[in-house]
Amino acid sequence: MLMDRHGRKISYLRVSVTDRCNLRCLYCMAEDPEFLPRRDVLTLEELARICRAFIARGVRKIRLTGGEPLVRRNIISLVADLGSLIGQNGLDELTLTTNGTQLARYASLLAQAGMRRVNVSLDTLDPDRFRLLTRGGRVETVIEGIIAARKAGLAVKVNAVALEGQPPREWDRLIGWCGGLGLDLCLIEAMPMGGGASIGPSLSLPRLRDELAQRWTLTDSGHRTSGPARYVDVAETGRRIGFITPLSHGFCGSCDRMRLTCTGMVYPCLGRDDGFNLGAALRADSTGAMLEDVIDDAVAGKALGHDFAHLRQSRPMSMTGG
Numbered sequence: 001m002l003m004d005r006h007g008r009k010i011s012y013l014r015v016s017v018t019d020r021c022n023l024r025c026l027y028c029m030a031e032d033p034e035f036l037p038r039r040d041v042l043t044l045e046e047l048a049r050i051c052r053a054f055i056a057r058g059v060r061k062i063r064l065t066g067g068e069p070l071v072r073r074n075i076i077s078l079v080a081d082l083g084s085l086i087g088q089n090g091l092d093e094l095t096l097t098t099n100g101t102q103l104a105r106y107a108s109l110l111a112q113a114g115m116r117r118v119n120v121s122l123d124t125l126d127p128d129r130f131r132l133l134t135r136g137g138r139v140e141t142v143i144e145g146i147i148a149a150r151k152a153g154l155a156v157k158v159n160a161v162a163l164e165g166q167p168p169r170e171w172d173r174l175i176g177w178c179g180g181l182g183l184d185l186c187l188i189e190a191m192p193m194g195g196g197a198s199i200g201p202s203l204s205l206p207r208l209r210d211e212l213a214q215r216w217t218l219t220d221s222g223h224r225t226s227g228p229a230r231y232v233d234v235a236e237t238g239r240r241i242g243f244i245t246p247l248s249h250g251f252c253g254s255c256d257r258m259r260l261t262c263t264g265m266v267y268p269c270l271g272r273d274d275g276f277n278l279g280a281a282l283r284a285d286s287t288g289a290m291l292e293d294v295i296d297d298a299v300a301g302k303a304l305g306h307d308f309a310h311l312r313q314s315r316p317m318s319m320t321g322g
């Protein structure tokens with residue numbers, strides 16, 4: 001079992017399988033980002049070996065993210081590989097965070113490979129605003145992707161980054177639309193990340209919640225996942241809204257996760273710069289012993305809390321995976 005120095009059990013690995021993406025969300029990357037050189041990117045087999053090493057040490061949940069995970073060539077082979085580990089002594093769950101643009105093509109393959117749930121990022125239903133926020137994306141494609149995912153039997157949660165400047169009617173539209181499809185919606189506080197991303201003035205989620213409560217009947221929900229969201233029930237839709245507030249409310253005390261990038265760096269915290277090179281350890285020692293040692297070092301080095309305030313903003317969100 002992996003336990004850090006602060007008594008937190010590490011059971012969740014988020015894996016950024018690529019730093020590339022077919023969208024260019026303003027708050028995530030620059031318009032013309034510098035992507036990692038291909039030679040630095042681990043093969044899917046290498047990523048799977050690292051995942052297996054974590055699973056052998058007690059990781060029970062893996063989420064694939066990116067960049068956009070579904071633009072990585074042959075991604076389904078990794079999903080199938082990890083999907084085959086779901087069950088006793090393996091994984092409890094394999095999930096995905098995606099921008100949804102490729103879901104119409106991949107939803108049934110994901111379901112066949114053992115995936116049961118996906119998170120789809122969708123900040124607005126307004127086609128013009130979506131095009132602006134993603135620098136050219138089509139919201140219709142994401143909507144089609146979500147519908148395909150539901151048809152394939154995947155549970156979908158919608159994630160939206162809460163940005164200052166989104167008109168109240170847009171939040172209402174998103175809440176109503178998600179409710180109509182039976183989907184929970186998670187609102188994420190924008191975090192200052194590197195790579196030319198720009199989050200603009202920050203919008204406090206407690207304030208947004210108060211505003212929404214003027215138009216929707218919100219009551220605190222007992223619903224909890226292993227994640228950091230705090231949920232409210234929405235009486236009008238029968239669904240929930242989750243609030244993820246890394247900046248305004250600390251939730252580091254119960255953090256159970258590590259973040260692996262496609263180059264094999266593992267970051268114990270999204271909001272800190274210290275990383276450990278599992279890719280180099282994997283390539284230097286085919287027995288896997290060095291990999292085990294570096295995993296131990298990374299877990300031992302997991303800080304008690306994030307430090308977004310002093311983060312040098314050197315690491316883009318698309319590299320670590322949100």
Ligand code: SAM
Pocket residue numbers: 021027028065066067068069097098099119120121159160161188189190191192193197199317318321322
């Ligand atoms: N491309 C996929 C997607 O958009 O869902 C997966 C990777 S993306 C980096 C993962 C999540 O991080 C998305 O929900 C995205 O909205 C969120 N994200 C990106 N930049 C962010 C930022 N600066 N602050 C908060 N969330 C951010």
Ligand code: SF4
Pocket residue numbers: 021022023024025028029066067068099121318
């Ligand atoms: Fe791509 Fe996701 Fe970043 Fe948007 S948030 S640019 S979809 S990786």
